[in-house]
Amino acid sequence: MNRVVLERRAEGAVxxxxxxxxxxxxxxxxxxxxxxxxxxxxxxxxxxxxVWDDTTRWYPALLDAGVRVERCTDLRLTHAVLxxxxxxxxALLTAGETAAWDALQPVTPADPALxxxxxxxxxxxxxxxxxxxxxxLAASTHPARLALLLAAExxxxxxxxxxxHAGLPWRADVHERLLTELLGPRPPHGSRPAVLEALxxxxxxxxxxxxxxxDSPGALLRALQSAGLAVEDTRSWTLEQLDHPVVGPLLxxxxxxxxxxxxxxxxxxxxxxxxxxxxxxxxxxxxxxxxASSGGGALSVPVQVRPAAVADDGWRLVVADVAQLEPRVxxxxxxxxxxxxxxxxxxxxxxxxxxxxxETRTQAKVAILGAMYGATRGGSGRIMPRLTxxxxxxxxxxxxxxxxxxRGEVVHxxxxxxxxxxxxxxxxxxxxxxxxxxxxxSREERDRHRRAWGRFTRNFVVQGTGAEWALCxxxxxxxxxxxxxxxxPLQQRPHLxxxxxxxxxxxxxxHLADAVAEEVRRAAAAAGRLLFGAFPVDFPLDVSVVASWAxxx
DNA sequence: AAGGAAGGCGCC
DNA sequence: AAAGGGCGCCTTCCTT
Numbered sequence: 001m002n003r004v005v006l007e008r009r010a011e012g013a014v015x016x017x018x019x020x021x022x023x024x025x026x027x028x029x030x031x032x033x034x035x036x037x038x039x040x041x042x043x044x045x046x047x048x049x050x051v052w053d054d055t056t057r058w059y060p061a062l063l064d065a066g067v068r069v070e071r072c073t074d075l076r077l078t079h080a081v082l083x084x085x086x087x088x089x090x091a092l093l094t095a096g097e098t099a100a101w102d103a104l105q106p107v108t109p110a111d112p113a114l115x116x117x118x119x120x121x122x123x124x125x126x127x128x129x130x131x132x133x134x135x136x137l138a139a140s141t142h143p144a145r146l147a148l149l150l151a152a153e154x155x156x157x158x159x160x161x162x163x164x165h166a167g168l169p170w171r172a173d174v175h176e177r178l179l180t181e182l183l184g185p186r187p188p189h190g191s192r193p194a195v196l197e198a199l200x201x202x203x204x205x206x207x208x209x210x211x212x213x214x215d216s217p218g219a220l221l222r223a224l225q226s227a228g229l230a231v232e233d234t235r236s237w238t239l240e241q242l243d244h245p246v247v248g249p250l251l252x253x254x255x256x257x258x259x260x261x262x263x264x265x266x267x268x269x270x271x272x273x274x275x276x277x278x279x280x281x282x283x284x285x286x287x288x289x290x291x292a293s294s295g296g297g298a299l300s301v302p303v304q305v306r307p308a309a310v311a312d313d314g315w316r317l318v319v320a321d322v323a324q325l326e327p328r329v330x331x332x333x334x335x336x337x338x339x340x341x342x343x344x345x346x347x348x349x350x351x352x353x354x355x356x357x358x359e360t361r362t363q364a365k366v367a368i369l370g371a372m373y374g375a376t377r378g379g380s381g382r383i384m385p386r387l388t389x390x391x392x393x394x395x396x397x398x399x400x401x402x403x404x405x406x407r408g409e410v411v412h413x414x415x416x417x418x419x420x421x422x423x424x425x426x427x428x429x430x431x432x433x434x435x436x437x438x439x440x441x442s443r444e445e446r447d448r449h450r451r452a453w454g455r456f457t458r459n460f461v462v463q464g465t466g467a468e469w470a471l472c473x474x475x476x477x478x479x480x481x482x483x484x485x486x487x488x489p490l491q492q493r494p495h496l497x498x499x500x501x502x503x504x505x506x507x508x509x510x511h512l513a514d515a516v517a518e519e520v521r522r523a524a525a526a527a528g529r530l531l532f533g534a535f536p537v538d539f540p541l542d543v544s545v546v547a548s549w550a551x552x553x
Numbered sequence: 554a555a556g557g558a559a560g561g562c563g564c565c
Numbered sequence: 566a567a568a569g570g571g572c573g574c575c576t577t578c579c580t581t
Contacts, residue, residue, distance in 0.1 A: 217559085217560050217561070218560090233560080233561090234560080234561080235560085235561065235562085236561085236562080254561090258563070262562080262563065263563090290565085297564085298564095299563085299564055299565080300562085300563040300564035300565085301564075302562095302563055302564075303563090303564090304563095321565095325565090326565095463565095500564070500565065501564085503565080
């Protein structure tokens with residue numbers, strides 16, 4: 001399949017350079033300003049991979065023009081992956097431009113408009129960068145895995161742009177009704193809603209602190225202590241342990257205050273337009289490969305307000321999430337037959353009980369989370385030896401990742417995404433043994449940092465490979481949805497509107513909802529095969545076809 | 554006035 | 566024996 005490299009020129013013109021299979025230029029088209037969308041639409045009739053510096057700089061305008069692309073290489077994202085991958089010879093990526101590619105940031109429509117050719121991306125040569133990346137990939141120790149990662153990462157960039165373009169269907173009227181029921185009518189700017197004000201009065205009375213502002217953690221802590229309560233912080237979890245009349249109203253105040261500040265009327269004003277919630281998804285925004293988001297808190301849309309996410313008339317939401325993604329990924333990447341056997345159950349934790357590793361589901365969950373996060377709250381520590389005997393490869397993999405991190409080494413995901421190098425005095429010690437003591441901090445402090453980094457690398461390999469599975473799922477699903485039909489632009493077909501780590505939401509015409517649900521499952525199975533080949537690890541989904549997101553699950 | 558740290562809490 | 570991963574974003578509070 002040919003590739004076409006797009007490059008901005010002066011005055012809004014674009015150069016499109018066609019590369020043949022061997023990477024040599026076989027043609028070049030110069031496009032005057034305004035003609036790019038038409039060119040891309042035509043060229044898409046024959047399979048092509050677009051190569052561009054950064055999807056956020058090209059794709060939103062194409063989508064606005066009604067043009068969808070099948071595949072791309074996002075050089076900014078693939079550069080970032082390759083630069084950190086321990087499977088790659090970094091010398092092959094090095095050039096005068098490398099630092100500029102390292103520094104390149106995605107853009108959002110909210111960014112101040114850049115004047116033409118003032119964008120740092122415009123000083124970069126995408127053809128040269130693409131050649132360096134292809135050479136590095138070809139020479140890497142696992143070119144097939146890395147190539148899959150680069151393709152998935154780039155597909156993710158397309159999905160992210162498409163999800164922002166389409167937006168998550170959001171009924172402001174439903175949301176406002178919910179706010180009014182819980183908080184009272186919208187108050188004038190700067191004052192508390194009636195329900196919150198009443199709760200604040202109750203809190204002040206219970207603590208005999210008539211001037212208290214319950215939003216001030218410091219003042220609240222002092223008031224609690226003056227009332228004779230032995231607390232060191234004001235977290236909800238701490239307050240729940242207390243027996244005092246203030247606890248009820250204070251917890252309710254915190255719950256509703258959180259709703260008001262995070263997803264209240266101001267949030268609606270800022271983020272919901274024309275029936276859609278539009279935030280920006282940031283592929284590769286997290287070092288592990290998970291996505292970040294920007295604007296509106298898309299990574300934490302509370303269950304409380306999900307009733308407002310409602311499909312259009314004649315449309316449905318297909319909501320799908322993977323049960324226990326990360327333990328399943330751990331079973332697959334470690335090749336642990338016993339854990340894969342447990343993962344054959346719809347509930348992996350029940351599978352562990354059935355396999356005799358533990359007595360109860362709760363034990364199973366605590367133990368697995370402990371193994372993946374490095375936590376051992378009492379009970380988990382006692383179960384670990386049994387877990388290690390029963391699942392030697394799975395537990396061995398995360399333990400080795402933790403030890404490597406503690407030694408200051410880089411670890412990597414199944415497909416080759418590398419962890420960051422540790423910084424700080426303890427890491428320098430780890431690398432250069434025998435340095436003078438007392439360089440920075442106490443021995444205890446250094447050990448604390450070392451163990452914390454071990455917990456990070458322990459989790460990195462699992463979280464990061466989980467993110468790779470999810471990217472493959474998403475990329476395959478995107479293409480399946482497109483093929484499901486329709487002739488119109490994206491928003492008239494089934495399309496993705498939300499993605500969060502192990503969960504997707506598809507907005508689809510009613511009559512295609514069941515077909516979408518089936519494709520979501522097939523895409524999950526395909527992702528499992530892409531990452532783990534024939535190794536038998538299942539990724540069962542919970543799939544709901546609903547009018548409102550709140551009805552899923 | 555602006556910026557950042559800290560406390561806190563929502564999501565996976 | 567103990568050891569809790571990754572985010573975004575709100576308000577308060579302090580510094581510059």
